[in-house]
Amino acid sequence: MKFINAHCHLLYEKRTPQSPKHGEFSWFKEIIKISRNKTPEENLEIAKKNIQEALDTGTRYIVENSFSPEISLQAMREMKISGEVAIELFSNETEEEFLHKLINQIENKIKKLQDKYSEYQINLAPHSIYNVSGVYLQKISELAHKLDLKIYLHAAEFAFEDELVQNGRFMGEDAIDFYENFLKVKLPLIRGLGGGKSSVIKYLESLNILSSNLKIIHACNCSDEDLDILKKYKIDVISCPRSNKYLNNSKANLLGMKERNIKFQIATDSLASNDSLSLWDEIEFSKKLYPELSDDDLFRSIIFNDDSSTAKSIIN
Numbered sequence: 398m399k400f401i402n403a404h405c406h407l408l409y410e411k412r413t414p415q416s417p418k419h420g421e422f423s424w425f426k427e428i429i430k431i432s433r434n435k436t437p438e439e440n441l442e443i444a445k446k447n448i449q450e451a452l453d454t455g456t457r458y459i460v461e462n463s464f465s466p467e468i469s470l471q472a473m474r475e476m477k478i479s480g481e482v483a484i485e486l487f488s489n490e491t492e493e494e495f496l497h498k499l500i501n502q503i504e505n506k507i508k509k510l511q512d513k514y515s516e517y518q519i520n521l522a523p524h525s526i527y528n529v530s531g532v533y534l535q536k537i538s539e540l541a542h543k544l545d546l547k548i549y550l551h552a553a554e555f556a557f558e559d560e561l562v563q564n565g566r567f568m569g570e571d572a573i574d575f576y577e578n579f580l581k582v583k584l585p586l587i588r589g590l591g592g593g594k595s596s597v598i599k600y601l602e603s604l605n606i607l608s609s610n611l612k613i614i615h616a617c618n619c620s621d622e623d624l625d626i627l628k629k630y631k632i633d634v635i636s637c638p639r640s641n642k643y644l645n646n647s648k649a650n651l652l653g654m655k656e657r658n659i660k661f662q663i664a665t666d667s668l669a670s671n672d673s674l675s676l677w678d679e680i681e682f683s684k685k686l687y688p689e690l691s692d693d694d695l696f697r698s699i700i701f702n703d704d705s706s707t708a709k710s711i712i713n
């Protein structure tokens with residue numbers, strides 16, 4: 398029996414000292430500060446330690462989202478775990494020429510990684526609508542289609558994403574301080590949508606990037622209408638229930654997804670927002686959180702194939 402952890406960031410080692418109750422942006426700052434202070438050697442060790450924990454709890458395939466894909470790939474190879482690495486991408490820039498160059502660099506990087514680590518799939522992970530501009534998301538989507546890659550996108554995770562698509566910009570001091578003073582980058586601006594009826598999923602649809610190669614991570618804040626859109630474009634969801642709880646986010650509507658035949662996978666996310674990388678722990682938590690789902694529904698979401706007899710034999 399093999400488990401797949403469909404969403405992880407192996408370079409984060411443990412929860413940050415800052416409680417997310419003080420606000421998401423201070424939590425982001427803490428994570429970034431900790432990562433900035435690590436050497437490549439330290440990051441490699443952290444990744445290997447995390448992979449060991451995954452292996453010890455039955456995981457044999459990891460979908461890693463990494464800001465340092467070389468290090469993640471090296472760790473995965475050394476630890477002999479299967480999987481794929483999605484390169485994390487961040488930029489709120491909208492200038493054509495700049496993004497064109499960036500996309501060329503990414504394409505070259507992908508080719509190099511594919512050559513060097515041919516046993517692993519390389520994919521793309523534009524971080525989120527608040528860290529990647531709309532026009533950049535469109536260019537990443539074009540590249541993904543050209544190279545036949547998957548895209549992993551954190552979306553509809555935090556309530557502030559809805560405010561962003563509705564107002565077109567961040568209004569809160571903490572967000573503005575995070576981008577302008579801490580990251581020293583442009584504030585995200587969302588164009589073309591507005592009003593109370595918009596949503597993160599509708600915004601993504603308006604960018605024309607919805608297709609079955611896109612995987613939505615979290616999808617906590619999705620209305621029935623949003624789920625209908627995901628179904629229409631045959632988009633899978635990756636849900637991380639313990640991480641969502643830790644970050645005070647809403648519970649994803651997995652039953653609504655099941656009713657629409659939207660495939661969902663349950664994953665751990667990273668140790669920055671979770672106690673462990675054990676899928677057993679994640680399922681145990683999910684069983685309590687989702688009494689409306691069967692054991693079969695839950696186990697199906699973490700095993701390699703849809704063989705429900707395997708799931709039954711685990712439960713019994």
Ligand SMILES: [Zn+2]
Binds near residue numbers: 404406462614
């Ligand atoms: Zn994540």
